[in-house]
Amino acid sequence: MNGAKRRLLIFEQLKEAKSVEVKQLAKQYEVSPMTIRRDLSLFAKQGLVSLNYGGAILNEGSGVEASFSLKAAQAQSAKAAIAKEAARLVNEGETILLDCGTTTYEMAKYLSDKAITVITNSWKILQVLQNTPKIKVILAPGTYSRISQGAISSDTIRFIGEHHVDHVFMSTQGLDLAWGASVPDEMDANVKQALMKAGSHCILLADQNKFDQRYFARYAKIDEFDLVISDRQLEEAEEQALKQMRTGYLQVIVHSA
Incomplete structure (x- = not known):
């Protein structure tokens, strides 16, 4: 699975569950925790999530917008x-x-x-x-x-x-x-x-x-x-x-x- 597809699926999980954990995602997608942290960091730069030590929490404000891709x-x-x-x-x-x-x-x-x-x-x-x-x-x-x-x-x-x-x-x-x-x-x-x-x-x-x-x-x-x-x-x-x-x-x- 390529990175773009993985990030889309992670974002869908975030919208449904409101939060995700790095370890669980790394195991689910068979990639390293560092790869998942990079994915979540991209979301954070867009203002979509707030990062914490073990994962990320979805930001649901009315001023939040995902990237075009x-x-x-x-x-x-x-x-x-x-x-x-x-x-x-x-x-x-x-x-x-x-x-x-x-x-x-x-x-x-x-x-x-x-x-x-x-x-x-x-x-x-x-x-x-x-x-x-x-x-x-x-x-x-x-x-x-x-x-x-x-x-x-x-x-x-x-x-x-x-x-x-x-x-x-x-x-x-x-x-x-x-x-x-x-x-x-x-x-x-x-x-x-x-x-x-x-x-x-x-x-x-x-x-x-x-x-x-x-x-x-x-x-x-x-x-x-x-x-x-x-x-x-x-x-x-x-x-x-x-x-x-x-x-x-x-x-x-x-x-x-």
Whole structure:
């Protein structure tokens, strides 16, 4: 098992058990205690855990956010299904905005055959689209965020405010149907608000793990989205609430491998 896969599994254990022990993890994954301590130290640098002598404790504050690579490894099948469905909404000749996020990153992979213009503040999305001859890519400027792996600053907001597009595809860290979409970082929320204002239509991509979660900075209420695409099966009350808000909902079916 490679290190990235091991760290993902450890993080899943942390979310469930709230704490882990170095000796137990070393035995479970058949690696040295030093290797596990390095894994936990990486989580600590991101603010995800607090280290103690024998292991680590999960930090669960609303301002905590995992790295892009760690988030990308979670719910991969669901994100791919959501991304594929979202890409079908894009027509030839359109201009779209792609937010920083692991699901919008997946979506970029399904756009290569379309003659479109893509504006994004995500450097990861740029890497996907840089060699696609049909697509004109415009990278928004701004201060680089290691967590989001894209430009997130006041310069980004100013640049986005000077453009208008057909569709905006948004990501989120948390989604609460009563409260809205939220992220841990306030500047990230401000950038996302600018992105949403730049489009004729705004679509939110959110796997079911994002639901019933609230983070520090809310950037939109649910009725500000024209459509939500997710793998979550809504309860009847949730469906009725979305209908009253006139926000569309598209559930994708995720097939296990």
